[in-house]
Amino acid sequence: MPTIHEKKFVSGDPSKCIGCCVCEYACSMKHENTYNPTKSRIRAVRLNSFVNLAVACRLCEDPPCVAACPRDALSQSEETGVIIVDEDKCNGCGWCVEACDYGAIQLHPEKKVVFTCDLCDGEPQCVEWCPEEALDFTTKDIVSQKARITAVKKLFQEALKSEKK
């Protein structure tokens, strides 16, 4: 199992996301060979024009969805940290859905089982297609690094400008 520092997940940047849902279409095409946002493992949320974010599984440590499953249908991959659903065991009871704080595990609209992000075997199609480059396939450490760099850049805009001269 990769450590929490190594685990890569799909991270959305609310400052870039415009809620266009391209990720949903890419996801449903990749996994279900059709265009249908209700079959997407990542969902975009537009609260209003200014607040948009797409949300996918965050690959939690000690995932509450796995812990919540009374039928041992869920497990976490040793290799990547994604949540694996055993469709034979899952009966769609929804305990895992309630346990997830991010709405990242959902009930499939047709099959009576839950489904969630599988990272497309290391090449997430949502990240590939996002026209705003608002999605990243990255680790939490890199996310925090980037945020720090952006914050420092913002703080020292003037100094950076003068350096260019």
Place this chain on the structure above:
Amino acid sequence: MSYNKRILYVDLTTGKMKLAKEYIGGIGLGMKLWLDHSKAGVDPFSPENPLLFITGPLTGTMAPSAGNSYAVVSKSPLTMTIGEAKAHGFFGPEIKRAGYDAIIFTGKSEKLVYAWIDDDSVQLLDAEHLRGKSPAETDETIREELGDFYIRVSAIGEAGEKLCRIGCIINDEYRAIGRGGMGAVMGSKNLKAVAVRGTKDVNVANVEEFKEFVRMIYERMKGPATRKYRTLGTPENVLVLNALAALATRNFTNATFEGAERVSGEYLNEHYVKKIIGCATCGMRCDHIALVPEGEYKGSTSRVEFECLWSCGPLCGVDRLDAIIEAIRLADYYGMDGISIGVVVAMAMDCYEHGVITDKETDGLKLNFGNHEALVEAIKRIGTRTGWLGDTFAEGTKRAAEIIGGDAYKYANHIKGMELPGYDLRTLQTAALGFSVSFRGACHLRSGAYSPDVKGKVDRFKIEPGRGKIVLEGEDLYNVVDSLILCKFSRGVMYDGLKDMAKYYELATGIPMTDKELEIAGERINNLARVINIREGKGTRADDTLPWKILNFPVPEECVGKGAYVKQKEFDIGLDDYYSVRGWTKDGIPTPEKLKELGLDDLVKIVKKKIGSKKKGK
């Protein structure tokens, strides 16, 4: 294939639903269905006027700018011609996913209702509690009461409820079925909103090639063809048109605006644009969302495009962007066409300045050009039909002029009843010809005929033979664009024009299509629309006119356009030229031969009657 082969019929009188099969989408099909389901001379506000919500063949797929679209078709209460308008956003694909290509509303509900379409389940629910609410408030309330955040809603505001003839339909907060009063038709049926949840798959015929094609379009969308829409947005036009003396100002009195800098796209983006967002499955993002940070309009938010900025700004002589943002917000709030509303208020101002209407009619409102407070107040009154002013101008410029009488017609800037968009036709004369023959009335998006003028490809200060062909080609292309329901902002990414569109169509539907076939379809659709208008008594030369100011009031100020106006004689030459390349009679009627050539045999009887009656008249 990307079609459902199903159409949903909702009869609002009986509440009876009927599913029909075997139809294809777009405004072309929408108008054909409208013709087949209506009687000649139907009143736009009567229960017998069908109201169609129709998707395109690419709707519901990942196709950028086309996957997110729908169109509304009905007879327009503003022009009494066929009315059609398109909108993008998130609503359209929901219809497709619910399993329908089109929804046809007929009849009239006894009470105010909204249609709740949940895949195969269709209900009419009470909407009395939504009366007077804005489209955005209606959207939010419905999603809350039905308990699903992802339901998509298309709704009218108070203007549509009160049959304001410039009433529009709005989905996803800022996306409007704007032109031609489709919202008023919805209001006449007591239909407040259409709420849809679709959970079904939308498939394409050739998955791998479709994905590849779409990927290429996304890449192109990051390129030069969409630069304008992604950066300054359409308000970039303000300074461009002002330099060309084509920025109609103070109700088409002047062609340049001294306040242009202050209402420019540059100024807007620097001071007001807070975020640029986009529609579903679009890689372009063009929605410039503006927020007023301070002053008397603090907090006002709206999506600002050139047309509405122009109509509520320069055309009313208003040079304050904060007031313009508030004006556009109010137009959206009451649910009115953002182009028409500004032109209507500008007419009221012109009438007031000339003493045609006085403080008595305006209840003391000082409707002088440039008075931003009066602009905002007038929009409120028109949106709610308050007082004489609101009630009269809610009828649109053409009817307002008829009600007022006297010289008022000189200040009514419309063609076939539709208010002019933001191009001064005195200095853009190919556009003048194009706008005059448009089947839905004055419209820059029925042919794009302003483009050769603005780009300097022709002498824009005159009309001469050859312009007819330019207009025709623009119209036929745009008919195809509007039947596929591609966003016109993305027309430039179709590097190979109709060839690209044919491929797009073919990959999605599996139905073989060539560029030539699309071109003919474009021509067929234009002839279909023309014949519909003839059937409704509105489709001949007598209806292809220009406003009084364009023909009689030369640009007065010192500028490159000084003295310009459209000469009737040249305009007549332009019409002759256009009818001739169309294969129509001198009176602008499609000949039976032309209709047969296009496979429109069933329409021949309509034109025969008209051509026959003309001959008898002589």
